[in-house]
Every structure is written in C-alpha cells, then in structure tokens.
Amino acid sequence: MATVNEIISGIESKMEKSVAALRVDLASLRAGRATPSLLEKVMVDYYGSPTPVTQVASVTVPEPRMIVIQPWEKNILKDIEKAIMKSDLGLNPNSDGICIRLNLPQLTEERRKDLVKVVHKKAEEYRVVVRNLRRDANDAIKKTEKAKEITEDEAKKGTEKVQKLTDKVMKEIDAAAANKEKEVMEV
The missing domain is CATH 3.30.1360.40 (Gyrase A; domain 2)
Structure with a gap:
C-alpha cells in the first residue's frame, strides 16, 4: 500500500492536470477575440x-x-x-x-450569455472530476488505515491535506472560469 504522502502527491498531479485541461477547453471557446x-x-x-x-x-x-x-x-x-x-x-x-x-463576427448579447453558460458547465464538469479525485484519495487513505499501515491521526491529517488541496484546486477552477467569463462579456 502507498503512504499518505504518495496518495496525496498522486492526487495532486491529477488535479493539476484537470485544471490544465480546463484551461485548454476554455481557450478553445470563442470569446469574440481571434486567437x-x-x-x-x-x-x-x-x-x-x-x-x-x-x-x-x-x-x-x-x-x-x-x-x-x-x-x-x-x-x-x-x-x-x-x-x-x-x-x-x-x-x-x-x-x-x-x-x-x-x-470573427461581433458576438451578440444572447451568444455571449450562451457562452457564459458553456463556461460554467465546463467548470462544473472539472469540479466533479476534482471531487471524485478527492473521494478516491480519501478512500485510499481509509484503506491504508484499515490495513493498519498508518495510524488514525495520520489518516485524519491526510484527509485534511486532501481537503486543503481540493479547496486550492477549486479556487483555481473558479478563477479560470471567471477570467473566461470576463473575456466573453467584454464588448
């Protein structure tokens, strides 16, 4: 079984990849400016x-x-x-x-609102991915605790670290979505 730090570093890299994938997805949305x-x-x-x-x-x-x-x-x-x-x-x-x-034609107000909805939908899809990764990490920590490989305190600290990491990544997702929304709504 893996240690708590190995579990967390594995999940952290997957979460960072999710944020990077979201940024690529958002970049491919047309926001009125040619790119x-x-x-x-x-x-x-x-x-x-x-x-x-x-x-x-x-x-x-x-x-x-x-x-x-x-x-x-x-x-x-x-x-x-x-x-x-x-x-x-x-x-x-x-x-x-x-x-x-x-x-690229000027975006209409209606099209801009539709694009903002798409941005929110994509951001939520990636939030779900991150939540699933958090759940997987917590399950892995619980399994190592049940196998008596780590103590109850280590398991508690591990789940707290996973939650802090999740919160950090969620803020990054929110920031990326907010930036794209701002870009879309600029006239």
Missing part, C-alpha cells in the same frame, strides 16, 4: 488520420477579429475548409486558393 487556440480542436483528415489544423498549417492573427490559416500543403486547403464548416465554431471560411481567412 489560434480556437482551432486546436478542429481536426482535419490528413492522409487518413485526424490532425489538428494547427499541425498542418500556420495560423496567424493579423487583426483582432481575423484568423489566417496558411496550409503547408495546398492540397489540404479544401479539407481544412470542410473541417472548419463541420466544427461548432460557427465560422465561414473564405479561401483564395492559397490561404483561408476566418472573420
């Missing part, structure tokens, strides 16, 4: 395997509301266009045969 991270989840069929657009083309942001995608191979231009059309970004690609331009 290459919007295209991270858009997959192109590249020689039979799904590949992110950012790995088959250079993605630049020449203006605050425009993304320019220049594929490294001209023959995948149409595939990139199709992938963008299929994505949930709601953008229409404009191609000139060499590159694709994506113009």
